[in-house]
Amino acid sequence: MSRPQIRLLRSLEEFRACEHIQKAVWGNVGVGSEVLAVTQKYGGVVLGAVVGGKVVGCLYAFLARRHKVLIHWSHIMAVEPAHRDQGLGFRMKLAHRQLALERGIKSICWTYDPLQSRNAALNIVRLGARVEEYIPNCYGRFPSAIERGLPSDRFVVNWRIASLAVARRLRDGIRLHRFRLASLPRANETRLNARGFLENTQICLRLHARRVLVEIPWNTDILRAEDLRLARRWRVETRKIFQHYFAAGYYVEDFLSPSAGTDARCFYVLRREGSLPPTRGTRGL
Ligand SMILES: CC(C)(COP(=O)(O)OP(=O)(O)OC[C@H]1O[C@@H](n2cnc3c(N)ncnc32)[C@H](O)[C@@H]1OP(=O)(O)O)[C@@H](O)C(=O)NCCC(=O)NCCS
Known part of the structure; x- marks a missing residue:
């Protein structure tokens, strides 16, 4: 099978594929194809992981202001279960970093559930993102299939993509510390x-x-x-x-x-x- 391609998505068909992925992963569509299309055009990013012409993962981020600084807020990243743990999430984040840096953005922020160890491994260890807030029940009654029945508590992470610390973490590999x-x-x-x-x-x-x-x-x-x-x-x-x-x-x-x-x-x-x-x-x- 050909190596999965990470690239900006272009067609309405590809944006619709992102809706299908959201449905498969969360059980509902948080961001529809119309919003994905305009975000792509006007300062945000919609990236896909494409395998054999099929979109199997997507990342959606919009321009935002946080603490008076212009950032990308990455609201969605999802990979279909059959394609997880193959580095696609990591590669989408790297592609996003590259694009954002080219556009003068120095910070990408997002939320994740602190109880999701896969996300923690990716966000904290591989990417070197920093947890800055704990928000209890962040999205209220969240219709997500992932956490049906649980309050939607979230960490807010800030990935300082232009920082030396992040560049080092990406360059030196996954572990900087050794703990007993x-x-x-x-x-x-x-x-x-x-x-x-x-x-x-x-x-x-x-x-x-x-x-x-x-x-x-x-x-x-x-x-x-x-x-x-x-x-x-x-x-x-x-x-x-x-x-x-x-x-x-x-x-x-x-x-x-x-x-x-x-x-x-x-x-x-x-x-x-x-x-x-x-x-x-x-x-x-
Ligand atoms: C989060 C998500 C996008 C990651 O995608 P992915 O393609 O599987 O990510 P990667 O393969 O790049 O990285 C996953 C890492 O977690 C590790 N991992 C897998 N299962 C794990 C577990 N139970 N505990 C800890 N780490 C785990 C993998 O080994 C891998 O690390 P490695 O590359 O060092 O081996 C995907 O899991 C997903 O779609 N989750 C549901 C939606 C979601 O939570 N989105 C993020 C918030 S919007």
């Missing part, structure tokens, strides 16, 4: 329950180490489909953890996924900036 997992304190202790799903046994909101680990499930989609109550618990508990530690001056420094030798486990690494945060209590579950 056992030596880092954990904001949540976990165990596998009888059904084989990860659950929290204790949450600690009083850590003030320089680095703190936050574990998330590696299989949130399966967990949500098979045990919605536990998935909701994960949402509520990780919201509490992230909001607490962000307010205390921590930021997301890295993400460790199974490819980093974590034995099928996923951890955010939070790092503290500045002075010690105030002490709070530990909550047993």
Whole structure:
């Protein structure tokens, strides 16, 4: 099979293909072909991953202003399930970066669900995007098939595409840090329950180490489909953890996924900036 091509989409037919992908991935069409067409024409970007003439992935971003700076807001990126984990998402982001830099844009921002480990691996590790906000229930009652039944909490990430840090991350490969997992304190202790799903046994909101680990499930989609109550618990508990530690001056420094030798486990690494945060209590579950 020919190597998938990443390129700007052109025809109404290709924009309609993006609608089909959105339907397949989220169960609904968030951005229709008309808006995709005008966005492409007037300052935004609609990229596709094309395999044998068929659009199997798409990325949609529009011009926006954030903190008084002109940016691209990347509202949609999706790859059909059969074509995932082959680097198409990464390649679309790289193509977007190139185009945006050529147009004088220095920042691309988007949101993602902090409980989606695949997105975290791509956004934080491969791309070097920086988490800047935690928004609880960002889209309200979101009709997405991906998270039906869960509040749509999101991280807002800022990918500073013109920065040295991002250029280095893209040049040097996926891992800049080496952590000894056992030596880092954990904001949540976990165990596998009888059904084989990860659950929290204790949450600690009083850590003030320089680095703190936050574990998330590696299989949130399966967990949500098979045990919605536990998935909701994960949402509520990780919201509490992230909001607490962000307010205390921590930021997301890295993400460790199974490819980093974590034995099928996923951890955010939070790092503290500045002075010690105030002490709070530990909550047993
Ligand atoms: C997010 C999405 C676009 C990524 O597309 P993709 O083509 O699969 O992405 P890539 O193959 O470039 O990168 C995926 C990475 O996640 C890793 N990964 C796969 N499953 C994983 C898991 N359960 N946990 C952690 N990492 C995982 C892959 O190994 C790969 O990393 P690598 O390249 O270092 O090996 C795709 O998963 C998708 O369409 N998701 C649903 C829609 C969505 O969430 N969109 C983003 C928000 S708008």
